[in-house]
Amino acid sequence: MTQLTTLGKPAAPAARRAAGRPRRTLVLNLVAVVLGLLVWTLLATIGVQGLPTPMEVAAKAGELVADGTLLQDALASLRRVLLGFLMGTLLAIPVGFLMGWYATARGLLEPYVQFFRTIPPLAIIPLAIVLLGIGEVPKVFVIFLAAFLSSVVSTFQGVVDVDKTLINAARVLGASDRTIFLKVVVPASTPFILVGMRVGLGSAWGTLVAAELIAAQEGLGYRMQQAQLYYDLSTIFVGLIAIGVLGLLMDRLLLLAERRLTDWQERR
Amino acid sequence: MNAKISFRDIVKTYPMKDGVFTALDHVSLDIADREFVTVVGPSGCGKSTLMSMAAGLTEPTSGEVLVDGAPVPGPGPDRGVIFQQYALFPWLSVRKNVEFGLKLMNLPPDERRRRAEHAIELVGLSDFADALPKTLSGGMKQRCAIARAYAVNPQVLLMDEPFGALDALTRVQLQDQLLDTWSRERRTVMFITHDVDEAVYLARRVIVMAARPGRVQQIVDVDLPYPRTEEMRLSPEFARIRNEVWHGVYHQPKAA
Ligand SMILES: Nc1ncnc2c1ncn2[C@@H]1O[C@H](COP(=O)(O)OP(=O)(O)OP(=O)(O)O)[C@@H](O)[C@H]1O
Ligand SMILES: [Mg+2]
Numbered sequence: 001m002t003q004l005t006t007l008g009k010p011a012a013p014a015a016r017r018a019a020g021r022p023r024r025t026l027v028l029n030l031v032a033v034v035l036g037l038l039v040w041t042l043l044a045t046i047g048v049q050g051l052p053t054p055m056e057v058a059a060k061a062g063e064l065v066a067d068g069t070l071l072q073d074a075l076a077s078l079r080r081v082l083l084g085f086l087m088g089t090l091l092a093i094p095v096g097f098l099m100g101w102y103a104t105a106r107g108l109l110e111p112y113v114q115f116f117r118t119i120p121p122l123a124i125i126p127l128a129i130v131l132l133g134i135g136e137v138p139k140v141f142v143i144f145l146a147a148f149l150s151s152v153v154s155t156f157q158g159v160v161d162v163d164k165t166l167i168n169a170a171r172v173l174g175a176s177d178r179t180i181f182l183k184v185v186v187p188a189s190t191p192f193i194l195v196g197m198r199v200g201l202g203s204a205w206g207t208l209v210a211a212e213l214i215a216a217q218e219g220l221g222y223r224m225q226q227a228q229l230y231y232d233l234s235t236i237f238v239g240l241i242a243i244g245v246l247g248l249l250m251d252r253l254l255l256l257a258e259r260r261l262t263d264w265q266e267r268r
Numbered sequence: 269m270n271a272k273i274s275f276r277d278i279v280k281t282y283p284m285k286d287g288v289f290t291a292l293d294h295v296s297l298d299i300a301d302r303e304f305v306t307v308v309g310p311s312g313c314g315k316s317t318l319m320s321m322a323a324g325l326t327e328p329t330s331g332e333v334l335v336d337g338a339p340v341p342g343p344g345p346d347r348g349v350i351f352q353q354y355a356l357f358p359w360l361s362v363r364k365n366v367e368f369g370l371k372l373m374n375l376p377p378d379e380r381r382r383r384a385e386h387a388i389e390l391v392g393l394s395d396f397a398d399a400l401p402k403t404l405s406g407g408m409k410q411r412c413a414i415a416r417a418y419a420v421n422p423q424v425l426l427m428d429e430p431f432g433a434l435d436a437l438t439r440v441q442l443q444d445q446l447l448d449t450w451s452r453e454r455r456t457v458m459f460i461t462h463d464v465d466e467a468v469y470l471a472r473r474v475i476v477m478a479a480r481p482g483r484v485q486q487i488v489d490v491d492l493p494y495p496r497t498e499e500m501r502l503s504p505e506f507a508r509i510r511n512e513v514w515h516g517v518y519h520q521p522k523a524a
Contacts, residue, residue: 165351165353168323168325168343168355169351170357170368171343172324172349173345173420174344174345174369174420175372183368184357188359264358264359264360264402
């Protein structure tokens with residue numbers, strides 16, 4: 001029975017590891033950032049063509065924050081990405097379930113999904129602009145497509161990969177198809193869906209910035225495009241850093257949700 | 269005696285690259301109402317396949333499976349199954365796993381809770397009722413699966429090596445518990461095991477199967493009275509029957 005008592009407190013060793021590891025990793029992460037900034041300063045001071053120093057970029061960032069441009073651009077970009085991402089995943093989840101659950105739906109939809117998945121969403125931009133004009137619609141549409149395609153495939157894969165024994169276990173307990181779907185297939189494929197959403201968000205964010213480079217009146221991509229015309233490298237750097245930080249934040253938020261919702265998974 | 273489950277001339281083949289693989293070759297077997305049979309045989313002889321047909325999860329290639337004289341209507345809660353691979357829902361706690369089948373019966377909540385509690389206690393998992401399967405050992409997972417099947421109180425229990433991952437002590441405890449509930453509630457039990465001792469201790473009849481192709485090799489009657497006791501395990505009669513089963517399993521003539 002000693003075995004049982006140790007098994008009763010699975011949190012203890014895990015918690016210790018969780019407390020010990022991040023501190024060391026955090027220190028290493030900080031060292032890496034400081035080193036990176038030093039190398040950057042060094043490169044800028046020994047005179048790499050037009051490269052601003054970190055201080056100059058920070059000053060520029062302060063300026064852009066003060067006059068509200070950065071906030072406005074970031075909000076514009078975020079609004080587009082969230083709108084497209086939400087619509088994309090909200091449609092992808094039912095479509096993915098349909099494809100995984102019904103062979104007919106799968107047969108009908110799979111060729112399109114697989115085909116459009118091989119086209120980088122950016123390649124759709126010219127078409128979108130011609131058909132939908134240069135307003136918000138084509139940008140949101142392209143992001144929607146990027147998010148939809150990556151989510152739909154992983155949702156579908158998740159449904160297909162549900163352990164057949166679990167379905168049988170529910171069936172012999174008297175579960176109907178509906179119950180099996182809601183109580184077994186949906187929870188069992190949640191991890192796949194969340195991974196798909198993260199991939200989808202990443203690709204939506206990348207697509208958005210590129211879409212704004214081409215045609216926009218505001219947004220982080222647009223600001224960088226303008227700065228390029230004036231050879232304003234500091235603004236370009238501010239834009240790049242903002243894109244990176246926002247992308248990272250969104251990814252971490254989803255990762256947190258994923259951990260919360262799929263805590264039951266056995267992790268190696 | 270009425271047959272609760274009847275396998276009539278069952279053939280099961282699987283298509284292979286080179287022809288077909290015969291998993292079960294003309295198997296006929298009747299399990300009487302309220303009978304306790306165990307099934308032993310070498311790995312791959314089709315024990316799980318046969319059981320899954322009684323559960324209504326696998327269809328025979330030819331022949332038929334009858335439950336109460338009628339063709340199996342598919343899976344249902346009247347026949348509880350304990351799978352060889354536990355098959356616990358990993359996102360549900362032990363209690364929620366056990367309650368899964370009870371919820372489908374539309375029992376009132378406190379009745380449901382009471383029956384789940386009882387089943388969990390029976391397998392000795394009360395202290396782990398709120399634990400997730402990933403935190404359980406193999407034996408504990410197996411006990412949880414047993415509790416889940418017991419809870420819905422099925423007329424037929426189909427058990428696929430349910431005590432395989434347990435330590436010797438828990439195994440003996442659960443064997444006695446199983447016999448105890450069986451003699452009180454008189455379910456029909458089909459119980460697969462690799463353990464010849466266990467097969468003889470539990471059953472009124474031991475079905476010995478042979479492999480390649482899977483078939484019934486021999487049926488050994490166990491003429492020991494119930495309730496079975498630990499002393500019986502040491503009796504000469506028990507040793508004789510165990511030898512007979514052992515011989516049937518390990519000295520099988522090659523198939524023609
Ligand atoms: N889906 C399948 N496709 C092909 N062959 C299969 C399939 N399912 C089972 N078999 C074969 O049928 C035979 C019987 O399988 P089964 O699982 O019933 O054996 P078993 O007696 O339960 O073995 P064990 O004691 O190892 O659990 C095996 O040889 C297996 O390879
Ligand atoms: Mg088996």
